[in-house]
Amino acid sequence: MNFVKLLLIVALAAPLATHAERAAAERIKDIASVQGVRANQLAGYGLVVGLDGTGDQTTQTPFTTQSIASMLTQMGINLPPGVNMQLKNVAAVMVTADLPPFSQPGQTLDITVSSIGNAKSLRGGTLVMTPLKGADGQVYAMAQGSLVVSGAGASANGSKAQINHLAVGLVPAGATVERSVVTALGESGTINLELRQSDFSTAARLVDAVNARFGAHTAHALNGRVVQVKTPAGASERVAFLGAIESLEVNPAAGMAKVIINARTGSVVMNQKVMLDPSAVSHGNLSVVINTDPVISQPAPFGRGQTVVTAQSQIEIRQQAGEVMLLKGGASLADVVKALNSIGATPQDLLAILQALKASGALRAELEVI
Numbered sequence: 184m185n186f187v188k189l190l191l192i193v194a195l196a197a198p199l200a201t202h203a204e205r206a207a208a209e210r211i212k213d214i215a216s217v218q219g220v221r222a223n224q225l226a227g228y229g230l231v232v233g234l235d236g237t238g239d240q241t242t243q244t245p246f247t248t249q250s251i252a253s254m255l256t257q258m259g260i261n262l263p264p265g266v267n268m269q270l271k272n273v274a275a276v277m278v279t280a281d282l283p284p285f286s287q288p289g290q291t292l293d294i295t296v297s298s299i300g301n302a303k304s305l306r307g308g309t310l311v312m313t314p315l316k317g318a319d320g321q322v323y324a325m326a327q328g329s330l331v332v333s334g335a336g337a338s339a340n341g342s343k344a345q346i347n348h349l350a351v352g353l354v355p356a357g358a359t360v361e362r363s364v365v366t367a368l369g370e371s372g373t374i375n376l377e378l379r380q381s382d383f384s385t386a387a388r389l390v391d392a393v394n395a396r397f398g399a400h401t402a403h404a405l406n407g408r409v410v411q412v413k414t415p416a417g418a419s420e421r422v423a424f425l426g427a428i429e430s431l432e433v434n435p436a437a438g439m440a441k442v443i444i445n446a447r448t449g450s451v452v453m454n455q456k457v458m459l460d461p462s463a464v465s466h467g468n469l470s471v472v473i474n475t476d477p478v479i480s481q482p483a484p485f486g487r488g489q490t491v492v493t494a495q496s497q498i499e500i501r502q503q504a505g506e507v508m509l510l511k512g513g514a515s516l517a518d519v520v521k522a523l524n525s526i527g528a529t530p531q532d533l534l535a536i537l538q539a540l541k542a543s544g545a546l547r548a549e550l551e552v553i
Contacts, residue, residue, distance in 0.1 A: 211376070211389060212429035218375035218409070219366055223282040225323055225358075229313030230254065231274045231296065231305055231330065237349075238274040238308075239300035247275040247300055254311070274302035278313050278326050280358050287363050291356035294326050304349035306332040315358060323364070328357035369414035369421045376402075376410045376428075383407040384436030392433045397424075440548035444534055451533060453548070462545035464536055 230250055231238075239247045248268050255262060262268075280294045296310055308330050315324040330352030368374065378385060386404040393402035393412060402412045412428065414421045440456035482488025540546040 208432040208434050210429060211392070211431050211433055214380075214385065214433065214435055215376045215378050215389065215410070217368070217425065218377050220284045220368065222284060223317055223323075223364060225280045225282050225292075225315040225317055227278045227313045227315040227326065229276055229278050229296075229326070230311045231276050231298075231302075231308035232272060232311055233307060233309045234272045234274060234302070234305065235307055236271045237302060237304040237306070238271050239298075239302050241268060241270055244275060244300040247273060250275060274298050274305060274308065275300045276305070276310070278310065278315060278358075280315055280324065280326070282317070282323055282360065282364065284364070284366060286360045288360050290360045292324060292358040292360065294328075294354045294357040296330055296352045296354060298350040302350060304332070305330050305352045306349055308352070310354060310357065317364075321362065323362045324358040324360050326354065326358040328354040330354055369425075372414060372416075373411050374414055374425070375405070376412060378408050378410075380438070381406075381408040382436050382438075385433070386410055388433050388436070392431050393428060396427070396431055442537060442546070442548050442550050444537065444550065444552045446534060446552050449529075449531060449534065451537070457546070457548040459540070460545045460547065462540060462543065464540070 228250075230247075241248045247270070251268065251270060251273060252262055275298070276296045277299050278294055278296050280292045282292065286292075294310075294315075296305065298305055310327055310330060312325060312327045314322045315326055317323050331354065332349055332352040376389065378389070383404075386407055386409075389410050390402045390404050393410075394400070400413075402410055404410050415424050437456060438454060440458065441454055442457055443452045444450070478493045480491045480493065482490065534552075537546065537550065538552075541548075541550040
């Protein structure tokens with residue numbers, strides 16, 4: 184009878200284990216990327232015009248005046264020498280955008296416009312045509328359009344109220360791609376898949392998944408981060424091949440145990456792999472309270488003495504009884520944090536205790552303080 188029950192338990196547990204493994208599986212496109220297929224950052228310097236008196240103060244931002252004079256000169260307008268321009272409706276800005284992989288001329292991009300002067304607000308402004316350059320100095324897009332600023336502000340008689348940030352705006356589809364970035368995707372007969380997190384076990388499992396689907400020796404790991412895959416010769420076949428690879432599921436290896444501590448806010452973040460060896464923690468608080476009261480001594484009427492102000496201090500030392508907490512081996516860090524909170528440990532106390540546990544070797548995890 185016991186043997187029959189054991190068989191039933193094993194039969195019921197097997198589907199649950201299989202389901203858990205499938206639930207932990209992730210697509211290759213979620214844990215890795217194709218080497219060379221990435222976005223490129225673009226940036227440019229431009230002018231925003233049409234502001235309602237909230238632009239740069241040109242006396243403090245001379246580059247804005249120089250930019251306007253240069254733009255007008257290019258349009259055939261020559262300013263008299265020594266002219267003093269007081270322009271409150273213009274602001275100098277930096278324009279940034281991301282150029283997606285495989286972008287083609289004529290495609291539109293969203294751009295971000297940020298003030299670099301002392302403009303009060305970019306609300307209602309229009310960005311004048313601005314070339315956007317890449318890291319190589321080449322122009323890849325041209326930007327222009329009306330800004331969308333998700334904020335509002337008002338000021339009067341020294342009082343000011345503001346919602347959100349007014350010095351940054353967006354222009355949806357505000358840039359047009361003028362030049363594409365050439366990407367040699369698999370033309371050499373191979374591509375490299377880069378894991379987002381280096382892990383030898385995950386790289387080995389990725390190789391096994393690709394070889395099981397497309398045959399032996401299709402993929403091999405170069406190191407714990409890069410897996411090289413052989414690709415078909417034709418471009419259309421390569422696209423279909425990469426699409427099939429990205430859809431394959433892999434069970435990534437569990438990450439290393441890690442505890443991240445923010446020393447400024449007292450925040451503690453940990454993963455489920457953090458464990459503890461048997462240890463004991465003693466916790467207690469010591470506080471010193473000093474109260475100082477002024478004491479005034481005055482002379483008698485018609486006396487020749489002077490009024491003297493002295494201070495009288497009272498010092499009190501308060502110490503809470505220390506508590507010793509026994510931590511059993513294998514206890515998770517969540518149990519430790521819960522126990523420390525129950526005895527009144529503050530976030531700063533918690534940081535000190537975790538660092539001490541790590542120094543003693545009881546905390547089996549990497550401790551990172553940010």
